[in-house]
Amino acid sequence: MHNANTSRSGFTLIEMIGVLAIIGILSAVVAPRVIESIRDAKVTSAISSVNSARSAALNYYQRYDRIPLDSDTASNGVIDYRTDPTGATPRSNALGLDFGDILVFQEQLLEQKSTPVGEAIDGVKNFAIGCADVANGALDAGGGAATGYGVAPFLFKSAGRASRIVYFYMPNLTIQEAAAMATKVNGPFPNTVQGDVNVIGESLIGGGTALTNIENANAWFTDNGDNSFDAYMYVAHQ
Known part of the structure; x- marks a missing residue:
């Protein structure tokens, strides 16, 4: 009597479901x-951009013994590389011409300022390296953030x-980006501060009131x- 050998190829439905379940768990x-x-x-790359700007600003200061205000650069004829190719002014909250342009123009900063976090407006990179006197409406008295809350x-x-x-x-950061930035630059925070919103809240400016539990931050x-x-x-x- 001849016994035929039987073979099986492929997966059964149950096995397929099991594999898909494992893949789903791993993905989650x-x-x-x-x-x-x-x-x-x-975020780390964005902080690196800040460090590059710091080195460029310090090199500029060592060479010229001063840091020009953004209002000064407007009269020096420096081309704003962020201007739209058609000549239109970029629609953004950033300064049209600022200290960062001077750093690029004089090759103190070898690359145009940029950061991978946040979102551009209408495709225009609206990041800025600004310089302003304190207590002039652009910066808070004593060297605070450029908000005019005063x-x-x-x-x-x-x-x-x-x-x-x-x-x-740096404009238009997501909640997660802002929280990661706050943690890396201003942290570590105490264990009582949990969650992205609360981490941001430790160094949040709003309505003329210090919504913060830390005295100062960078x-x-x-x-x-x-x-x-x-x-x-x-x-x-300076």
């Missing part, structure tokens, strides 16, 4: 960590009692009211 566990790692890399609690930690501040403006944030935040990062001072 791994994907958030991958996204967090990508965001962390972007009271002293919003001091940049490293500015002391500076008369002139250089800052890096990164301050304003709430745009649409789940996005603008960041003001300390660069240098």
Whole structure:
């Protein structure tokens, strides 16, 4: 009597369901960590841009013994590289011409200022390296963030009692980006501060009131009211 050998190829329905379930579980566990790692890399790169701006500003100061105000650069004929190719003014909150343009123009800053966090407006990169006198409406008395709220609690930690501040403006950060930025620059925070919103709240400026439990910081944030935040990062001072 001849016995035929039988063979089976492929997966049964039950096995397929099991494989898909395992893939789903792995995706649920791994994907958030991958996204967090990508965001962390972007924030780290943004902080690196601030450090590059700091080196450029200090080199400029060592050479010229002063840091020009943004209002000074407007009369020096420096071309604003962020101007639209058609000649139209970029629609953004950033200054049209600022200290960052001077740094690029004189090759103190070898690359145009940029940061991978936040969103541009209408495709225009609206990041800025600004310089302003304190207590002139652009900066709070004592070296605070460039918001015009006008009271002293919003001091940049490293500015002391500076008369002139250089800052890096980063608009339209997501909640997660702003929280990561606050943690890296202003942290670590106590265990009582949990969650992205509360972390941002430790260095949030709003309504003329210091919404903060820390005395000063090198990164301050304003709430745009649409789940996005603008960041003001300390660069240098004189």
